[in-house]
Amino acid sequence: MSLKSVLTYGAAFALAAVMAPAAPGTALADEGMWTFDNFPTAKVKETYGVTLDKAWMDKVQAAAVRLSGCSASVVSPDGLVLTNAHCVIACAQDLSTPQTDYVNDGFLTKARTEEKTCPGQTAEILLSITDVTRDINAATKGLSGADFVKAQNVKSAELEKAGCGDDKTIRCQVISFYQGGEYKLYKYRRYTDVRLVFYPEYKAGFFGGDPDNFNFPRYNLDSGFLRLYENGQPVKTPQHLKFATTAPKENELVLVAGNPGSTSRLLTVSQLETLRDVTIPTQQLMRSELRGRLIQFGAESEANKKITVDTLTSLENGFKVFYGQQLALQDPRVMEAKRAEEAALKAGMSAEDKALYGDPWADLAAVQVTAKDLYLPYYFLDSSLNSSSLFSYARTLVRAAKERAKPSAERLPEFADTRLPLVEKRLLDKSNIIPAHERIFLEFRLLKAREYLTTDNAITKLMLGKESPEGLSKRLIEGTKLGDPAVRKALWDGGLAAIQASDDPMIQYALRIDDQALALRKEYEAKVSGPTRIAAEKVAKIRFKAYGNSTYPDATFSLRLSYGKVTGWTYRGQTVPAFTQFAGLYDRATGNDPYELSPKFAAAKGKIDPKIVYNFSSTNDIIGGNSGSPVINAKAEVVGAAFDGNIHSLGGAYYYDGAISRTVTVASTAILEALDKVYDQKALVKELTGK
Template identity: 25%
Template sequence: MKKIILSLVAIFTLLPFTVKANEGMWFLMFIDRLNHRDMQKMGLQLTAEEIYSINNNSLKDAIVQFNGGCTAEMVSPQGLVLTNHHCGYNVIAELSSPEANYLKNGFWAKDKSEELKPKNLYVRFFVRMDDVSKRILSLVNDDMSEAEREKVINNEIAKIQEENSEGGKYTVVVRPFFQGNEYYYFVYQDYTDVRLVGTPEESIGKFGGDTDNWEWPRHTGDFSLFRVYADQNNEPAAYSTNNVPLKPKHHLPINIGGIKEGDFSMILGYPGRTNRWMPAGGIEQNVKYAYPAWVEGSKVGMDNLKKYMVEDEDVNLKYASKYASIANYWKNRQGMIDALTQFKTAKAKAKQEAKFHKWANKPANKAKYGNVVPTINNYYALTNEKASHDNYLSTLLRSSAFGTISRGLGRQLEMYAKAPAAKQAEIKPALAQVVTEFYNNIYMPAEQDVLAAQLNLYAAKGKAYGVAPQVAALTATNNGDFANAVNAMFEQSIFRSAASVQAFLEVPNANFVANDPLMVLSNDLLTHLSVKSEELMQAENDFQAAYRKLVQGLRESGISDIQYPDANSTLRLTYGTVRALPKDKRNPVSENNYTTLDGMVKKYKKGDAEFDLPQRLLEMAENKEYGRYADKDGTLHVNMLTDHDITGGNSGSPVLNGKGELIGLAFDGNIEAMAGDVIFDPKLQRTINVDSRFILWLIDTYSGASHLVEEMEIVE
């Protein structure tokens, strides 16, 4: 393969060359210039080239994006992939059944022939990145509307993607940074034959449940193992029994020597989204309008699913992943409300914007920046009630399979009914399978209750902005109680059962689908969510331009000291140390930067959905059967704390020591620093990680899957 040499143009020229330890989600291609010296002082023993290289194997080759939403890492030369239990949760649930419940009871393949292939699962390797800011921004100007600007940029992005995909071998993504003031492209290679190798019992992998989520002290084995397969040439290939384990360019050694306070550590991963540049008005809108609606709507969805999930194991498996996702963000958003309020983040941002506004209205700056802050504030004032409405409606759509039926199964039936007879015959078998799978994954009583409860909430709380016309009409006739209305809709709908839809496939009629009551309701909800008045579209256009100028001006003026771009699911590095929180009587250890198996056992509640534990684990804990994974203090460490800057998407990220060895697996943050997506707090910000020794102990000693550990490179 020919060597690729990227020229480091004058990127980040507006930024100073000093950085703040712990804060920042950094591009790997700039580590040498911006971070490496600082990292060396803290304990890094690798060169910048050993972290990121496009010509030689490096650390970045061991890090993958897992199924589009998490991070994972290669931990053996035979393609083993380590990530969080909650990242593999939906896949484990999919592969489970009441008879073989891997989610509840765990699973360990005795050999490669027993590894399980889910329907859809992929990992994405990062190949390289480069700057295309000058190329793209040279094509736009301030006289363009945002729509015109977007069209020009998207056309150029398509060219960049084609130029770098090598005929489809690679996936190329171009992303904006600093609110559209810079652009970079990223080249990836995807592998789609990924199989489940092992997972602990849910009582271990999800120990503490919603109660402990986002909390410290924490005691959970939040990990799972997969394996990537490739063709005989080590290239991506569709699933086949002829495929062989991938030979990764780099895999991570796993260190079981233990950690101590102040040790250097770093995380590489794919953080999903931060909003460190968010204006004060946006923070205020989230705290008072958007997030309260999200929290309330999520709770309604959770409550109406849970009452069925606890009664039937099959129903629990159907909804386990959806419930976990809703619950995670429910607690996250409440934590955001509390943290942003407590730290008066909006007020701090408003002070910064007042300072910026004064700078912006100096004669030299006024033409470009003078109206930026008023334009932004006007937009938020206009959209506060809409933000509340949209979140009530969005939580309805997230929790109800039938709220979005018109853009899923309903749309497919409509296209089928309109197709010529020959085409219908061709697609009918596949569509029949889609129908079967859809109904196999839902429980109709739960769906009806969720939809009715969410419509009740939405009709009551969304009216300040104006609810969807169908909902308004139904509200006028049902006195705000949608239970009977929803039951009537299902009784009259072709979507009432799998049998009813299968019968439709035999005698298709497009009018039946278009006029179906659930289809009509779903179309109305989705349309209402996306519809915008001319006033709103103009305000959005002005806001987007003003927001971009705000970020540009804050950097140009030096008023903001943020030196890194917001997270947007691209590979980043963050670094800091193992760092304790203040002593806590709930965690009686020598330094409050770790928890132990003893602490996990103390939380044990027999039969409790969140705090039960397997009998074997309890017995091994009592007998101190820790082997080589015990800490020098004689305990088995379970979780540990670092002070890294992470967010959603970093789940499953490797925590590495100064030699690039795995010491832990990131899975959560602490609720005290929940404002971290908007503002970094160096005193409170912590990352909660599974200790590598607990992971290996669970695989090796507890589960007896020593053959997997034998694949790995263990550093004593």
């Protein structure tokens, strides 16, 4: 599955955790994606009898890695990084050629000279956390709407600049926690030369396919290795985590250090209703149709099938995720529990609180009317979701050219000085652009805009002019030269003059629609984003007064630590064990997709120890973005890499149910066994174990 995009699950299952009315703001046992500066060490000691001191926390923080959309960990003194196979499949795709299919055949190296740079990939390691709440609050005091958003963005950019200066090896990021209750400046060490070391073939890394996704037992080698480089040499990383050679035991404490992407556990009922009634249903309809188009495209030839492997896998994963979320939001018990929590917070407000904050829940409910009205226009004209890479390049070039001419504080936040290096890298790195694949996405987006907004809508007319979605997408994709990194670099270096003088049809198209897109973005910020941030901060302050930091903030793709134990679960009278072994892989194989063994695993059957633990489940609380997160024991050893959740964890976007919600991990024992017996990666095994 693709935890990197969305492990924000939802399903209508037992809600014991969320239904606890006695303390709705207090995290239950094993619940929480905790920040490193507010981890409940006392609770862990009370529950598991394990003391995690500052030295332990510092060691794990120094080895935890944030990738583009995923998590990882440093596991050797020479910059070796463990993550999931599905986190590096895009790199394998980009590095493939007509003669080499790394996605389906795997990427193996015998020497470090064979390691290849992953286009667009970065790796970041957190150095420090600084509270900047007072600075942000002072900058936005008394402001509203778009002025509030702008002031917040400007102050964040100033703080990031002050924290990092012009050092391109450092990244500073101001992150909002507790819906604006706190703001922290996170300072990262950034690596931009990240090379692929090992990727298993698709049939090994995603054995079981979509039917097994979000299920257990699992038999997946969903693991991959990268290496950090600087100045052409592997980075020395004395602060790394030891790779465990034995599997964890039943009920053993394990911790997950990673970057969960996004949860909605602190959203109000009215905000959840917008997700339930508008956002998720609309996106699900489009995902379903786009999935069919990709399947049809892949069925036309073997070459097409290879092209769609990554995108189709990610799309199917997203469909399943949001299907589960929709089920959760449609369950009356979920919404009743959220209403009960809101009622408890309101009841606890003093007269002074009411005078100071008013009724922010009502304010947020009022915003939802406008949010629903603007959702589709904003999505089709300004968002980049489900868009072609070539169009995304064009939009980035056009907007960057406009924004870079302004002082950093006056730009759109994504183009501030501190964020430009990452924008530039992702824009200019070489990637494997397939025009036929690109056309599917652009044509689909244009078709849906006409369908959802109607032909007579001003935005539809702007996007299409007199052309059809099919004709326009064909003209733009076939005519653009933006697939060439050298062309993109020339336009980036040439600035606005080069952009305006360009005869590239995709650039001209992006220019044509950009002013209106930016105007719509400004309207959305004034009427939705700004009022939402203001009201959400008020709710956050009310929650803080009631619960303080005894609970954890929603996920924000920033470093978190969750704790739990290795265990299975019982549901409707059926008990699911915590472990699978290699023997189960061969028993499950049918010879037919998606249960067909890869040739390498089929050939290694007599070599592999069938009793070695392959995958295991635990009670850790994780979400999308945690893909590749190290699962660590009390000795700070990596016992595996988290890659999935079970079907019951699909409510994780909105609540945590410790009785049946589980994280699914590929064990370090399985990784070592496969590297040795299946792939003959002796040097890699020695680097991981020292033997």
